Amino acid sequence: MVTPIGQDLDTFWSALLTGADGISIIERFPVKDLRVGQGGEIKKLTRAIDWRRVPDSRAARLLVSAADDLCVQAGERPLGVDPERLAVVIGTALGGVEEGERALAGSPRRFPHALYDAPGHALGRWLGARGPVITVSTACASGATALGLGAELLRRGEADAVVAGGYDILCRFVLRGFDSLRSLTRERVRPFDRRRSGLLLGEAAALVLLRREAEAGGKRLGTLLGCGSASDAFHIAAPDPEGRGIERAMRAALTEAEVDGTEVDFVSAHGTATPLNDTIEAAALRRVLGPRASVVPVNSMKGAFGHAMGAAATLEAILCLLAGRHGQIPATLGLEELDPACDLDCVQGVPRAARPRLSLSTSLGFGGCNAALVIESA
Amino acid sequence: MRAPAIRAVGLLSGWGEGAASVPLDAKAAAAGRAVLEVERPALDPERFRRSRRECLMGVAAVHLMLEDAQQGPEAVAGERTALLFATTAAYAPSNRAFIESRGGSTYFPYTAAAAVPAEVAIAFGLTGPYEILIGGAPATLRAIARAAALLEAHACDHAIVLAVEVFAECADVFARVRRAPRVPLVETAACLWLDRGHGTIIFERRRGGTGGDRARIGEMLSCEPLATLALARETGGEGPVAVAGTWRGETARLEWSARPYRTRSRVA
Numbered sequence: 001m002v003t004p005i006g007q008d009l010d011t012f013w014s015a016l017l018t019g020a021d022g023i024s025i026i027e028r029f030p031v032k033d034l035r036v037g038q039g040g041e042i043k044k045l046t047r048a049i050d051w052r053r054v055p056d057s058r059a060a061r062l063l064v065s066a067a068d069d070l071c072v073q074a075g076e077r078p079l080g081v082d083p084e085r086l087a088v089v090i091g092t093a094l095g096g097v098e099e100g101e102r103a104l105a106g107s108p109r110r111f112p113h114a115l116y117d118a119p120g121h122a123l124g125r126w127l128g129a130r131g132p133v134i135t136v137s138t139a140c141a142s143g144a145t146a147l148g149l150g151a152e153l154l155r156r157g158e159a160d161a162v163v164a165g166g167y168d169i170l171c172r173f174v175l176r177g178f179d180s181l182r183s184l185t186r187e188r189v190r191p192f193d194r195r196r197s198g199l200l201l202g203e204a205a206a207l208v209l210l211r212r213e214a215e216a217g218g219k220r221l222g223t224l225l226g227c228g229s230a231s232d233a234f235h236i237a238a239p240d241p242e243g244r245g246i247e248r249a250m251r252a253a254l255t256e257a258e259v260d261g262t263e264v265d266f267v268s269a270h271g272t273a274t275p276l277n278d279t280i281e282a283a284a285l286r287r288v289l290g291p292r293a294s295v296v297p298v299n300s301m302k303g304a305f306g307h308a309m310g311a312a313a314t315l316e317a318i319l320c321l322l323a324g325r326h327g328q329i330p331a332t333l334g335l336e337e338l339d340p341a342c343d344l345d346c347v348q349g350v351p352r353a354a355r356p357r358l359s360l361s362t363s364l365g366f367g368g369c370n371a372a373l374v375i376e377s378a
Numbered sequence: 379m380r381a382p383a384i385r386a387v388g389l390l391s392g393w394g395e396g397a398a399s400v401p402l403d404a405k406a407a408a409a410g411r412a413v414l415e416v417e418r419p420a421l422d423p424e425r426f427r428r429s430r431r432e433c434l435m436g437v438a439a440v441h442l443m444l445e446d447a448q449q450g451p452e453a454v455a456g457e458r459t460a461l462l463f464a465t466t467a468a469y470a471p472s473n474r475a476f477i478e479s480r481g482g483s484t485y486f487p488y489t490a491a492a493a494v495p496a497e498v499a500i501a502f503g504l505t506g507p508y509e510i511l512i513g514g515a516p517a518t519l520r521a522i523a524r525a526a527a528l529l530e531a532h533a534c535d536h537a538i539v540l541a542v543e544v545f546a547e548c549a550d551v552f553a554r555v556r557r558a559p560r561v562p563l564v565e566t567a568a569c570l571w572l573d574r575g576h577g578t579i580i581f582e583r584r585r586g587g588t589g590g591d592r593a594r595i596g597e598m599l600s601c602e603p604l605a606t607l608a609l610a611r612e613t614g615g616e617g618p619v620a621v622a623g624t625w626r627g628e629t630a631r632l633e634w635s636a637r638p639y640r641t642r643s644r645v646a
Contacts, residue, residue: 093490095512100470101477103551111555115467116491117512121626132583133628134520135512137491145509152527156379158583173477177486231461231508233499236428237487245505248457252507252533367492368499369508 001318002065003204004040004305007047009073013322015304016330017351022305023189023200029172036184039170040202040305053126057113058169059096060122066205067123067163074209074219078128079161087131087159089150090120091142091166092310093365095135098171119167131159138229139365140270142166143206143313144373148227150210160215167205168309175201181237183274190334191271191300192278192342199272202306206314221321223376225259225358228252232368239277239364243284246270246362249370250288257374259358261288264296264374266323266356267344268316270364271300272307273334281362282342288360297354298344299323303334313363317373320359324377327355382526382537383575385640387608388443390435391566391598392416395442397608404596408562412553414596415546416565426497430488432468432544433497435567439540440498443569447641454571455503460534462521463495464511464541466599466625471547494542506534515590515602515623516583516630522570522603523581523632529574540569541600564596568604577635587629589622599625603632611639 004022006012015022022040031037047065054064071077079086095116103110112118117135124133132153138145143166150164168174178184178201185198213223230248234240254261267289270281286293301315308315323329329352338346361373392414393399393407401407408414418431419438426434444451472489487493491510498504507528511517518541525537545552545563552563590602591609598605603621610619619638622631 095491097473097489100473104474104477108551108554111551114470114473115512116469117466117517117626130585132520133626134517137510137512138508139490139492149509149524152524156527156581158581173473173489177476177489180486229508230457231495231499231505233503233505235500236493236496248505256531256533365492366487366490367496369492369496369510 001069001206002042002062004042004202007065008069017328019331019333020304022202026170031175034175034179036179036186039200041170042203055113055122057096057099057119059119059167062169062203062205063119063123063167064126066207067127070163070207070209081161083128083130085131085160086127086129087153087162088120088124088127088129088133089146089162089164090123091136091146092116092168093137093139093142094168094174094309095119097173098169101171101173127163138369138371139367140309140312141363141365141369141371142310144227144361144363144371145229147224147314147317147373151224151227154210154212162210163207164210165207165314166310168203168311170201170203188334189273189303189306191273191302191332192339192344192346193335194337194339196273196275196278198274199302200306202308204308204311204315206311206318208314208318220378222324222378224373225376226253226257226374228256229371232370234368237366239280241280243280245368245370246281246364247284247287250360250362250372253372253374259374262290262292263358264289264360266320266329266359267296267298268319268359268361269298269300270362271302273302277364279341282344285344293344295345297329297352298346299329300332303332313361313371316361317375320361320375321377323356327353329354379526379579380530381575381577381579381634381638382529382572383640384570384607384638385573386443386447386571387611388439388446388569389605389608390416390439390442391605392564397612400595400605400609402594404561404594411562412559413545413549414562414564428484429497430472432471432542433494436494436498436540436542437501439567439569440502440538443571447571451502454536454538457505458535459504460507460525460528460537461495461499461504462509462525462537462539464518464521464600465491466514466543468494468542468544471544474548495540498540514599514625516625516628518600518603519581519623519630519632525572526579529572537572538569539572541604542567543599543601561592562596564598566598566601566605568601568608570604570607575638580633583628583630585627587624589624589629589631
C-alpha cells in the first residue's frame with residue numbers, strides 16, 4: 001500500500017496505532033483559490049522503482065508503488081503465479097482524470113491515460129499479468145467492489161491469484177469538486193464526533209493478493225467471507241437519510257458469509273465525518289448488529305489521512321486483517337466527543353486490545369453506491 | 379453457470395430506436411459523419427433539469443426495455459433487481475465540462491462514472507445489487523456474466539445490464555486518438571432485462587483476437603455486445619447464441635447453450 005501515513009504495510013500500521021496525522025497543506029497543485037487547501041497528500045513516492053516502465057501518471061505510479069509493497073509482503077517479486085492465471089481488479093472513483101486535466105491544458109498525448117481503466121492496465125503490465133484486468137468504479141465503494149469481484153474470479157476458476165484493491169489521487173479536479181460542494185472541513189476530520197464538520201480528501205493505493213483457501217499457504221492474513229452491494233436509488237450525491245442502501249449491502253455481505261450480524265467482532269467503518277454520513281451509517285449499523293451494536297468496536301481511518309476515495313474500502317478491509325493479526329484496534333483519530341446520534345462503541349483516544357475474528361467493513365459512495373465486506377481473520 | 383434469459387432489450391443509438399434502425403453497413407450509412415449523435419431524450423424536463431444527456435440516454439433505454447417487455451417500472455423496482463452498468467467513457471463529457479469550468483457545484487456529482495446508473499436507479503427505484511465496470515465490450519460481457527452469477531446465487535430475481543457511450547462532446551479528442559477510424563462512432567444506450575433462464579452460459583476471455591460487428595453497427599464500445607444481442611433476437615432458430623467483443627487487446631466471449639430470448643422483438 002501507499003498512503004500519506006506510510007508507504008508499506010508495517011509503517012502504515014504503526015502510524016495508525018500511534019495516531020500519526022497525514023493531513024497537510026497540499027503542495028502538488030494550486031489550491032489558493034479554494035476554500036480548503038489541505039488533505040492527505042503523499043509528498044513523495046519513496047519506493048525504489050524503475051519508473052521508466054510506468055506511465056508518467058500519478059495514478060499509475062501510486063498503484064505500482066502499492067504493488068511493489070504487495071510483492072514484498074508476499075515475499076516474491078514477480079509474484080509466483082502463472083501470468084496467464086494472474087488477474088487484476090482495481091477500483092477507482094476518478095481513474096486517470098488528472099491526465100485529462102493535463103491533456104486539456106495542452107498535452108493531448110495524455111488523453112489515453114485519462115480513461116478510468118488506464119491506470120489499472122498500467123498496473124497489469126507492470127505485474128506481467130495476462131489474466132483479466134478489470135476496473136470498477138462504484139465511487140467511494142470501489143475498493144470493496146473490486147475485492148468482491150476478485151473473489152468471484154477465483155470462485156469461477158478464471159484466475160488462480162488476483163491482485164485486487166483500489167486507488168485514487170488528490171488532484172485539482174476532485175478537490176475543486178468537493179470544495180464547491182462545501183463538503184470539506186476547515187477544521188480537523190472528526191468521525192462520529194459531536195463537532196464533526198466535514199471530510200478532507202486523501203490519496204492512496206491499496207492492494208491485496210487474493211488466493212483460493214487451499215492455495216493461500218501459511219502467509220494468509222484472513223478470508224474474505226462475503227461481499228454485498230446495493231443502490232440507494234435516492235439522490236445523485238446525497239446518501240439515503242435512512243441508510244437503507246448500506247443496510248442492504250451489509251445484510252447481503254453477511255448472507256454471503258453465512259454469518260449473523262450478532263457475530264461481528266469489529267467494524268471498520270466508512271465514517272467520513274460529514275454530519276449526514278456518520279449518523280446514517282451508525283443507525284444502519286445498529287439495525288444490522290442488533291443488541292450488540294453498543295459493544296462492537298468501531299474505527300474510522302478518515303481522521304488520519306482523509307477520505308482516500310477508491311482506495312478507502314480496501315484500506316478499511318486491510319485494517320480488519322491487521323487488527324486480527326496484531327490484536328489491536330487503532331483509535332479513531334479526531335474523535336474526542338462521541339455524537340450521541342452515533343451511539344456506537346467507537347475506539348477513542350488509545351488503541352484497544354482486541355483480536356477480532358469476524359469484521360465488517362462498510363462503504364458508501366456518490367450515486368448511491370453501497371458495499372460491505374465480511375472478513376475473517378486468520 | 380446457469381444461463382440468464384433475456385426477457386427484453388432496450389436500444390437507443392445514433393441510428394435510432396430499436397434493432398430495426400441499425401443499418402447493414404455503418405460506414406455507408408454514416409455518409410461521412412464521424413459521430414452519430416443521440417439527441418437529448420425528451421424526458422420530464424423539470425425532474426431531469428440537472429441531468430446530463432448521457433444519464434437521460436440510460437433512462438430512455440430502460441424505458442424502451444420496459445416497453446419491449448410490455449411492463450411498467452413497478453416490474454423492476456425494488457431490491458430484487460440488480461443493476462450492472464458498463465461504460466468506456468460516458469463520464470468523459472462531464473469530466474471535460476468540469477475541467478473547463480462549464481459546470482459548477484451542482485454538476486460535480488455528474489462527473490462520476492456512477493452518475494448514469496444512479497439516475498437510472500433513481501428513476502426506476504432499483505435498489506438491489508449494484509456494480510459498475512469500466513472498459514470496452516469485454517466489460518459489458520463480464521457484466522452479463524456477473525448478472526448470471528447473481529441470478530444463480532438468488533442474490534436477485536432480475537438483472538438489468540446497461541451500457542452507455544457518448545462521443546459528441548469529445549469528438550475532437552476521439553478524432554485525435556483513434557488510430558484507424560474505419561467506422562463511425564455511434565452514441566448508444568442499450569440494456570438487457572435478464573431473469574434466471576435455462577441451459578448454461580460460458581464466459582471466456584483471452585489476449586488478442588477479434589470480436590464484434592463494428593462494420594455493421596459502427597463503433598459502440600461497451601454498448602456493442604448489447605446491440606449485437608438485440609440484433610440477434612431478430613433472427614430465428616433455436617441454436618446457441620454467442621457474442622464477443624474486444625478492448626485493449628483482450629477478447630471476451632459469451633455463449634448461451636440455447637437461445638436465451640423470452641420474447642420476440644415487438645417490431646419484428
